[in-house]
Amino acid sequence: MNIKEKYEVAKKEYEKWGVDVDKVLENLKKVKISIHCWQGDDVAGFEVDKKELSGGIAATGNYPGKARNPEELRKDLDKALSLIPGKHKINLHAIYAETNGEVVERDEIKPEYFKNWVQWAKERGLGLDFNPTIFSHEKAKDGLTLSHPDKEIRDFWIRHSIASRKIGEYFGKELGQPCLTNLWIPDGYKDIPSDRFTPRKRLKESLEEIYKVKTDEKYNLDSVESKVFGIGAESYTVGSSEFYLNFASRNGVIPLMDTGHYHPTEVVSDKISAMLLFFDKIALHVSRPVRWDSDHVIVLDEELKEVAKEIVRNDAVDRVVIGLDFFDASINRIAAWTIGTRNMIKALLSAMLTPNDKLKKLQEEGNFTERLALMEEFKTYPMGDIWNYYCEINNVPAKEKWIDEVKQYENKELSKRK
Incomplete structure (x- = not known):
């Protein structure tokens, strides 16, 4: 799957919890x-x-x-x-x-x-x-x-x-x-x-x-x-x-x-x-x-x-x-x-991808078991696929691809500075 396809799959995971991923990316761009x-x-x-x-x-x-x-x-x-x-x-x-x-x-x-x-x-x-x-x-x-x-x-x-x-x-x-x-x-x-x-x-x-x-x-x-x-x-x-x-x-x-x-x-x-x-x-x-x-x-x-x-x-x-x-x-x-x-x-x-309202509600209800369980589960949700798509739509390198650009810049520019 390409970056866009992985994004669509990951988006569905978050949407199950009421997270509007497209809106998240719009809001993130304003920061x-x-x-x-x-x-x-x-x-x-x-x-x-x-x-x-x-x-x-x-x-x-x-x-x-x-x-x-x-x-x-x-x-x-x-x-x-x-x-x-x-x-x-x-x-x-x-x-x-x-x-x-x-x-x-x-x-x-x-x-x-x-x-x-x-x-x-x-x-x-x-x-x-x-x-x-x-x-x-x-x-x-x-x-x-x-x-x-x-x-x-x-x-x-x-x-x-x-x-x-x-x-x-x-x-x-x-x-x-x-x-x-x-x-x-x-x-x-x-x-x-x-x-x-x-x-x-x-x-x-x-x-x-x-x-x-x-x-x-x-x-x-x-x-x-x-x-x-x-x-x-x-x-x-x-x-x-x-x-x-x-x-x-x-x-x-x-x-x-x-x-x-x-x-x-x-x-x-x-x-x-x-x-x-x-x-x-x-x-x-x-x-x-x-x-x-x-x-x-x-x-x-x-x-x-x-x-x-x-x-x-x-x-x-x-x-x-x-x-x-x-x-x-x-x-x-x-x-x-x-x-x-x-x-x-x-x-x-x-x-922004965390269902914060849901977690707050669990705390107010005293449901600390489910609160902790969900907070831990969300640590392994596919945020990386959302991030890679965000980089792509902002025209910057996704994943580790940026490292090659830094190396090229170092060879072309930084190495000449004494």
């Missing part, structure tokens, strides 16, 4: 994943006075062929996008500005330095998201930025964050879809602090200054991202989960949860429903922590599936901004983008 640009160059960026990677961030590995300039990065993204079904967004950091050889400090970045990204996105029907880059800088080397005791340093990062939000607003206006501008800082201490309160008070005041400057929510959405610890901030993180949850709630910004930014025994899937009860929108950075926030390429594991289930079965596809955040320098970078993004979409497809 935009925010694909992070920094997988393509190991979070190096294109600043003229390029800084050493710092702030507890590490891209490990030395696989050849990383992007060395904006043109190569966009070319690599084009290749990855040709292997990923659907229309999505690209997530940029401030360090990906193009300043035509001019040294521009981060508190002076302007929308015009991203016009090439906007034009590229327009031509492809993509959206753009954005992040101020509050790391890898001499004003972040001692581990504190927006919570620093030195007001001059705090003010520098406040100006940078405001400028970044204006760039996000510019993206939204130009591309006709809102940009999520997400703020994350590495602030913390390596050893036990003698004062946890004062740095958090300074961070709160800095954030209030940043968000006092209003942008149009039609074009720019603001989010803040917590973290439990980092390299060099093992004992204390200023921007903890509790801090940002309270700040977001009181100041009308979106809380962003990174799947690697919690204690190893915590899972983000369990937090989503709780957050949706109190916020109109939430945001995710989906990564794969291995023992720590190691930013491994996401695989189709149980936690990824649970994250997708929580989004889908709570009718929250339009309320959860899904972004990716991993950077593996030990494998082909186009393959990393492709594997991770396809897995995120597969997880959403699997969740």
Whole structure:
């Protein structure tokens, strides 16, 4: 049987449970994943006075062929996008500005330095998201930025964050879809602090200054991202989960949860429903922590599936901004983008193909035997045949055929980069 014939057979299996598979594929096509640009160059960026990677961030590995300039990065993204079904967004950091050889400090970045990204996105029907880059800088080397005791340093990062939000607003206006501008800082201490309160008070005041400057929510959405610890901030993180949850709630910004930014025994899937009860929108950075926030390429594991289930079965596809955040320098970078993004979409497809109303009803009735039995049986339903058909109708390679295209691109393009 060909892909279409297998799809028709598989579709009947799901239809027995009231799942409209054709409608599922229509809805899946509307979901935009925010694909992070920094997988393509190991979070190096294109600043003229390029800084050493710092702030507890590490891209490990030395696989050849990383992007060395904006043109190569966009070319690599084009290749990855040709292997990923659907229309999505690209997530940029401030360090990906193009300043035509001019040294521009981060508190002076302007929308015009991203016009090439906007034009590229327009031509492809993509959206753009954005992040101020509050790391890898001499004003972040001692581990504190927006919570620093030195007001001059705090003010520098406040100006940078405001400028970044204006760039996000510019993206939204130009591309006709809102940009999520997400703020994350590495602030913390390596050893036990003698004062946890004062740095958090300074961070709160800095954030209030940043968000006092209003942008149009039609074009720019603001989010803040917590973290439990980092390299060099093992004992204390200023921007903890509790801090940002309270700040977001009181100041009308979106809380962003990174799947690697919690204690190893915590899972983000369990937090989503709780957050949706109190916020109109939430945001995710989906990564794969291995023992720590190691930013491994996401695989189709149980936690990824649970994250997708929580989004889908709570009718929250339009309320959860899904972004990716991993950077593996030990494998082909186009393959990393492709594997991770396809897995995120597969997880959403699997969740949409699940008879969620039936399973909810069984739980409400206390029928835990049938609930567990059906949840286990659906793990081996023919979702793969639905996925292959979805790839085919979106004109991207089905199954493992995309690997050959990555190999060809590596031989033709990446192997020439020294």
